[in-house]
Amino acid sequence: MISMTRPMTRPIVTIVLAFVLFACGASAREKTIHATYVATVTAQKGFQAFEKQHEANIVASSRETGYEAGKAALAAYREKSDRVTELFAGVWRALAAAAVLNEDPKAFANLVEAWTLLQQALRDLSGGKLP
Amino acid sequence: MNTNIKEALRLAEVLFDGFDLVERLLDTDDNPSDILAAVRGVVGALRAGIERKQSPVITQSKIDEMLDDLLTTQKAQRAKADEELRKMHEKPEEPQKL
Numbered sequence: 268m269i270s271m272t273r274p275m276t277r278p279i280v281t282i283v284l285a286f287v288l289f290a291c292g293a294s295a296r297e298k299t300i301h302a303t304y305v306a307t308v309t310a311q312k313g314f315q316a317f318e319k320q321h322e323a324n325i326v327a328s329s330r331e332t333g334y335e336a337g338k339a340a341l342a343a344y345r346e347k348s349d350r351v352t353e354l355f356a357g358v359w360r361a362l363a364a365a366a367v368l369n370e371d372p373k374a375f376a377n378l379v380e381a382w383t384l385l386q387q388a389l390r391d392l393s394g395g396k397l398p
Numbered sequence: 399m400n401t402n403i404k405e406a407l408r409l410a411e412v413l414f415d416g417f418d419l420v421e422r423l424l425d426t427d428d429n430p431s432d433i434l435a436a437v438r439g440v441v442g443a444l445r446a447g448i449e450r451k452q453s454p455v456i457t458q459s460k461i462d463e464m465l466d467d468l469l470t471t472q473k474a475q476r477a478k479a480d481e482e483l484r485k486m487h488e489k490p491e492e493p494q495k496l
Contacts, residue, residue: 304456318472318475323479326483326486329483329487330486334487337487338483341479341483345476348472352469355465355468356468359468360461363456
């Protein structure tokens with residue numbers, strides 16, 4: 268489950284960050300969008316590699332625990348992993364909006380918020396192994 | 399963010415600053431024009447190359463492609479894990495009695 272520590276701080280940080288990004292020149296905003304794009308592609312590849320290995324480990328450990336336990340462990344992991352997948356989809360949508368609505372500070376705020384949530388969820392899911 | 403990407407972006411920033419400096423120096427009048435043209439050409443080519451590398455055009459189709467990759471890869475990986483789990487615990491068939 269995603270940690271919701273300091274719930275009041277995150278929106279403030281997001282708004283400040285979005286303001287700073289909007290205050291920057293168009294070139295800086297474009298660079299931010301491109302950097303987020305590259306970071307999201309990298310994070311997705313990392314997540315896919317992590318998931319493949321993690322599920323293989325669950326299957327391997329079912330030699331000891333049995334078929335039903337293995338099946339239950341996969342289902343439990345996938346429940347958490349589905350949340351990360353939804354957040355990735357959210358980041359891609361926010362990125363598309365920010366790329367199209369380059370001058371809209373709200374699009375940046377949404378992108379920063381979506382990325383922050385995704386990063387936290389990736390850390391929670393992987394126990395800090397993913398960035 | 400991945401350390402390599404951070405490093406690549408930092409390096410690109412340094413190169414851009416370097417290009418700006420070279421271009422400012424070239425704007426002075428006491429350099430032979432042929433050398434100026436050659437250096438400008440090299441700087442322009444390098445700048446264009448880095449811009450292409452650093453700034454891929456983000457289109458809706460690229461984003462759709464990434465989303466599709468996310469979902470199809472996950473589906474395929476999960477199907478494979480399910481299959482491996484099933485195979486691992488499959489009981490060997492008993493030999494048929496004659």
